[in-house]
Amino acid sequence: MAKAQPSLKAQSRRAGLARAVTIGLFVIFVVVPLYWVVITSIKPSSDYLTTPPVWFPAKPTIVHYTAALLSYRGLQGLINSLIIASAATVLSTLIGTMMAYSLARFNTGGQHLALWVLSQRFLPPVAIVLPIFLLFRTWGLYDTLTGLILAYTFMTLPLSVWMMFAYFKQLPKSLEEAAWVDGLSRWQTFWMVATPLAAPGVAAAAVFVFIAVWTEFFFALILTSRHAFTLPTIFRAFLGFQGAQYGEACALATTSLVPSIVLGMLVQRHLVRGLTLGAIRG
Amino acid sequence: MASVRIGSLHKSYGSVQAVRGVDLDIPDGEFTVLVGPSGCGKSTLLRTIAGLEDADAGEIEIGGEIVNHMRPRDRDVAMVFQDYALYPHMTVFGNISLSLRARRMPKQEIEERVRRVAGMLGVGPLLDRYPRQLSGGQRQRVAIGRAMVRNPRVFLFDEPLSNLDAQLRDEMRGEIKRLHQEVATTMIYVTHDQVEAMTLADRIVLLRDGRIEQQGAPLDLFERPATLFVAGFLGSPRMNFVKGTLERTAEGSRVKLSNGGPILAMPQEGVSGTGEGADVILGFRPEHVRRATGGAVPDGQARVESEIELVQPTGSRSYATFRLGGQPAIAELQTQDVSRAGERIEFDINLRRAVLFEAGTGVALPG
Numbered sequence: 001m002a003k004a005q006p007s008l009k010a011q012s013r014r015a016g017l018a019r020a021v022t023i024g025l026f027v028i029f030v031v032v033p034l035y036w037v038v039i040t041s042i043k044p045s046s047d048y049l050t051t052p053p054v055w056f057p058a059k060p061t062i063v064h065y066t067a068a069l070l071s072y073r074g075l076q077g078l079i080n081s082l083i084i085a086s087a088a089t090v091l092s093t094l095i096g097t098m099m100a101y102s103l104a105r106f107n108t109g110g111q112h113l114a115l116w117v118l119s120q121r122f123l124p125p126v127a128i129v130l131p132i133f134l135l136f137r138t139w140g141l142y143d144t145l146t147g148l149i150l151a152y153t154f155m156t157l158p159l160s161v162w163m164m165f166a167y168f169k170q171l172p173k174s175l176e177e178a179a180w181v182d183g184l185s186r187w188q189t190f191w192m193v194a195t196p197l198a199a200p201g202v203a204a205a206a207v208f209v210f211i212a213v214w215t216e217f218f219f220a221l222i223l224t225s226r227h228a229f230t231l232p233t234i235f236r237a238f239l240g241f242q243g244a245q246y247g248e249a250c251a252l253a254t255t256s257l258v259p260s261i262v263l264g265m266l267v268q269r270h271l272v273r274g275l276t277l278g279a280i281r282g
Numbered sequence: 283m284a285s286v287r288i289g290s291l292h293k294s295y296g297s298v299q300a301v302r303g304v305d306l307d308i309p310d311g312e313f314t315v316l317v318g319p320s321g322c323g324k325s326t327l328l329r330t331i332a333g334l335e336d337a338d339a340g341e342i343e344i345g346g347e348i349v350n351h352m353r354p355r356d357r358d359v360a361m362v363f364q365d366y367a368l369y370p371h372m373t374v375f376g377n378i379s380l381s382l383r384a385r386r387m388p389k390q391e392i393e394e395r396v397r398r399v400a401g402m403l404g405v406g407p408l409l410d411r412y413p414r415q416l417s418g419g420q421r422q423r424v425a426i427g428r429a430m431v432r433n434p435r436v437f438l439f440d441e442p443l444s445n446l447d448a449q450l451r452d453e454m455r456g457e458i459k460r461l462h463q464e465v466a467t468t469m470i471y472v473t474h475d476q477v478e479a480m481t482l483a484d485r486i487v488l489l490r491d492g493r494i495e496q497q498g499a500p501l502d503l504f505e506r507p508a509t510l511f512v513a514g515f516l517g518s519p520r521m522n523f524v525k526g527t528l529e530r531t532a533e534g535s536r537v538k539l540s541n542g543g544p545i546l547a548m549p550q551e552g553v554s555g556t557g558e559g560a561d562v563i564l565g566f567r568p569e570h571v572r573r574a575t576g577g578a579v580p581d582g583q584a585r586v587e588s589e590i591e592l593v594q595p596t597g598s599r600s601y602a603t604f605r606l607g608g609q610p611a612i613a614e615l616q617t618q619d620v621s622r623a624g625e626r627i628e629f630d631i632n633l634r635r636a637v638l639f640e641a642g643t644g645v646a647l648p649g
Binding site: 145170174175177178179180181182183184185192193196197199 | 332333334353354355359360361363364365367370371380381384385413428432438
């Protein structure tokens with residue numbers, strides 16, 4: 001025993017060191033690019049590509065922000081993105097919750113409907129973007145906020161349906177049965193009992209939908225031009241014939257990080273539970 | 283308040299037949315206990331009455347009205363679930379009042395009703411708490427309160443006490459019985475616990491494999507079980523069963539126990555239903571065995587001598603295991619009557635209270 005103890009201690013110290021190194025490397029991998037983006041957004045242009053790199057600019061500036069938001073219409077893109085992402089999140093979560101409840105509790109569509117819903121995610125976007133583009137042009141939805149909101153709602157439905165489906169599946173059925181016997185209609189049971197219990201799942205689904213829409217580029221690129229353009233599509237402009245506008249690009253990237261971070265912090269408490277259940281079940 | 287009638291009810295889950303042809307008449311105001319081992323179909327039967335399961339065939343009538351195709355909410359029954367099924371996101375007040383709010387009852391009346399019921403059940407001070415802040419017994423009371431507040435026509439209980447510890451279970455059992463005396467509403471109660479069944483029921487319905495094995499007043503089932511199954515299910519420790527063969531003599535019937543065991547003369551006026559030499563099983567309850575005090579054998583009793591193999595004291599009484607015709611049996615004796623294992627003593631078995639069963643079918647012989 002006397003001999004084993006130091007070796008055990010040494011072992012746990014080695015394990016601790018290995019853990020620290022692994023986590024450290026991972027943090028560097030994630031944080032350094034972020035740091036570079038944020039710092040570049042406040043660097044004067046002369047500091048962009050120097051050797052050695054400038055880790056913190058001597059004279060920070062907000063000129064790239066004003067340029068990105070105003071000259072490159074970043075502000076308009078930001079507002080559009082906020083409207084589109086919020087509306088699509090509300091719609092997708094609302095419809096998705098109802099669909100998921102129906103699938104989970106009433107076996108709607110038999111065995112296969114739930115999987116069919118999910119299978120929509122397997123479709124490569126290129127396969128459907130052209131038909132949607134043509135339809136939208138005919139219906140007057142091309143380059144409108146409404147058009148993009150609709151497209152994103154349907155695109156993210158499989159995600160919200162599946163997350164909520166897994167969540168409803170693991171809720172004990174006896175609570176809803178108690179509500180039925182208590183005299184609630186199916187609809188009342190859904191709103192007054194099932195949905196409040198599924199709140200963590202709803203929150204997690206909403207965050208995922210929001211982030212999926214917030215970062216979507218391809219559909220926004222094809223389905224919008226001068227009016228309904230979203231934040232991600234603006235980045236094209238920074239890699240134009242004038243060369244790369246690093247400062248402006250980074251300023252806009254930093255701006256676009258904010259809603260995701262705020263949202264993540266708001267629902268963090270619900271997120272873990274909502275996600276793990278979704279991951280284990282279904 | 284209403285009577286409940288069930289006619290030829292069938293319910294299957296896939297290839298499993300949970301309820302097969304149950305007929306049951308429950309008069310208004312009766313406390314009926316559905317009892318049986320797990321998987322006997324008792325919970326399915328209850329859930330079908332509540333409308334949570336659809337019957338495959340047969341009829342369910344509540345208050346003279348066929349309810350097969352009614353939704354649970356329209357049947358006007360209340361149910362208490364095994365896991366309480368309290369809404370975790372609502373306070374006690376919210377839980378008890380939900381059914382009234384769903385019916386859009388005026389606020390003031392809801393308030394009055396909830397407070398009255400909460401007062402009756404002693405949860406008045408807990409109305410602002412959430413279920414997670416309550417003890418098991420308190421949750422159970424809230425669940426009962428939620429059922430009571432509506433004045434339903436029928437109360438359904440699905441093993442409501444099985445999640446409680448022994449002491450609380452005894453207490454709540456008493457409360458449920460008291461509640462029935464106060465509200466006198468028809469109650470149907472499912473349990474696998476024969477003590478609950480015996481103590482609560484006006485009538486016990488004993489189910490086995492989806493069929494009614496026997497129904498009747500608790501003491502009727504206890505004293506006159508129709509089958510071996512019923513005899514073995516009710517009573518703790520359970521009834522002793524020893525094999526033997528029936529002999530008929532001029533004086534009456536006798537049972538010759540197997541393995542060269544003693545011959546016991548049955549006091550019943552001629553056991554009918556089966557003939558000489560038939561294989562039978564003699565059933566007698568542990569509490570109907572006493573230590574012989576010497577002197578003449580009392581009328582209707584049989585005296586046997588055996589060695590005590592095992593003694594299990596419970597306090598006032600002790601369970602002594604002995605052998606009769608090579609088969610184990612238990613006697614419930616006064617603690618001072620039995621000292622230790624290995625002792626040979628004489629027992630008097632009260633055969634007037636014993637029951638004879640046909641060995642093949644397990645059906646009690648009339649006699």
